[in-house]
Amino acid sequence: MSEAIYVLIDHAQGEIRTASQESLVIGQRMADDSGFSLHALILGHEVRSLAEELAGKKVNSVVWVDDPKLEEYDPDVYCEALSQVLTEKQPHLLLMGHIYQNIDLAPKLAAAINKGLVTDCIGYRKVEEGFTFVRQMFRNKLNADVQIRSSHPWIVTLQAGSASVDDLQEGSAEVVAQSAELSSVQARRKSLEAFEVTKGKVDLSKAENIVAVGRGIKKKENLKIIEDLAETLDAEVAASRPVVDSEWLGRDRQIGSSGQTVAPRLYVACGISGAIQHIVGMKNSQCIVAINSDPNAPIFNIASYGIVGDLFEIVPALTKRLREL
Amino acid sequence: MKIITCLKEVPARDARYQLASEGTGIKESDLTFEINECDEYSLEESLKLGEEHGGEVAILTVGRRRAEKSIRKGLAMGADRGMLIRDEEGQLNSPHAVAVALAEVLKGEEFDLILAGTQSDDWSYAQTGVLLAELLGIPHATIVMEIQADPAQKKVKALREMESGWFQWVELPMPSVLTIQAGISQVRYASLKGIMQAKKKELRTIELSDLDVDWSSVPQVEVVRVYFPEVDKKAEILEGTTETVVEQLVEKLKKEAKVL
Ligand SMILES: Cc1cc2nc3c(=O)[nH]c(=O)nc-3n(C[C@H](O)[C@H](O)[C@H](O)COP(=O)(O)OP(=O)(O)OC[C@H]3O[C@@H](n4cnc5c(N)ncnc54)[C@H](O)[C@@H]3O)c2cc1C
């Protein structure tokens, strides 16, 4: 039997999630590098059209598990379904996006089948033993290469943005229905309807300019200098999560994976370190300016212009200069 | 209600890292350590649940001896007792191994709820709490922003954060594991009285060798190299005095980026 790579395809509102498309791109690369076969694995109920859409990608097959119990995500049911598929197919590897649902699911699956799991990877390297996986840690300041030493299947989750969906290769494959015996699984967790909280409040996605503030501002009273800069730039004020957690600004001003996604013309990040959960919400800004006292802050890896210095000096000076224009 | 809070000690937020000579970790000797950010929030939540429903809050840590300082801080904030699974050599080098150790100790404990953080600020795996739940055979919910416990009915409701400002309530039977997200509430400070009392509270050390675990059956995931990331697109760093960098920036924003 040839070795296989499986990619779990997550979907919401009848669409394949971006994170899964990115995972599929990585899967395609890994398959090319190793000669392993590649399979898209989709769970759900009445998602034939998505399975057929996947069949138009460059994969060896689309493995499709249909069951009414898979209609909504539940950790017990999804874990059981995946355990059965992995136990039967014994792939080398299962890839999935590091989205909230898989943060909830992947470790449970790893413990249930007692297999190795590496989370939140940004890439991989082909090595003799198969693959090592690259992940960020220590608040994105360091990277690590991680090797799973125990038996297959390995489970790997991939960080949002680890590949570009534009690189997804087309192809033609067969959809193979796969059965899972789920009648005996008891879902212990009861999920209620999901709801959106920020709706109807500040919509930062329309802002042309944004001045964003992070924990470097130190306390709420210091926000004045940020507001002044925002005013001179005709910009909206936004924030990283800790600023919102401390209740210095409202939740509707948070940028990032659990906040809003923006792509303004100008994004000025003041005292923000540049954690991935923040970056995913603003990396498509046209021009990013970072002001941070730490020369190694990861925000400088994505900014256009950087100023290494004390925001309490730089920000007021910048405001003053802009007012003279 | 009996609540267990998993608490990890991590390098302080503003740490400047240096690589250890073996290349598979960081130099720890010059660093200071503190309680992992979301574990502070999960402790706060445990204490609030304890106050609301009565009962006990116990802290559980895998770490080196120095982690006692963080456990004492938790005791000063109001936890009743602490347990340190002492791993002086850092042998438990994967979240799976840590979860196995935590589960082994918890088999000898009675509890209604286990609270852990969403993720650690050092290795950032976002795995341990969920692994622990599955190893103990109990349900879990992740990235929790609000808790409503009903000990009489042995049920707990948790508000799960989802992407982009979406939330969802889930209901779980107890015992269960919740992983707590930073910002769930405002963390209290230890009072002077709390700090005095903490000195007298129980802090039990459990040696790794006391655990009855077949480590060879735990999946092995190994960090083979740690390094500073190479980046292809780096910011143009503007240098000089405050006046000159501000002047340069305004010029660049006007002429190069054309955003002013
Ligand atoms: C599931 C999950 C979801 C998350 N969602 C989000 C999200 O949506 N949005 C988000 O932002 N985060 C999110 N986070 C949190 C994220 O991981 C980081 O913790 C957070 O982004 C850090 O915010 P920060 O940069 O403001 O703070 P820190 O990381 O503490 O950085 C503060 C920065 O300020 C600098 N600084 C300090 N003093 C000064 C000074 N005087 N002058 C200049 N610079 C100074 C420091 O050098 C440092 O770089 C999430 C985390 C998880 C686990």
Ligand SMILES: Nc1ncnc2c1ncn2[C@@H]1O[C@H](COP(=O)(O)O)[C@@H](O)[C@H]1O
């Ligand atoms: N060594 C440890 N001791 C106690 N709790 C831990 C330990 N490692 C992880 N945890 C808990 O698990 C959470 C998630 O950690 P991680 O899986 O490493 O991201 C942390 O916030 C802690 O609550």
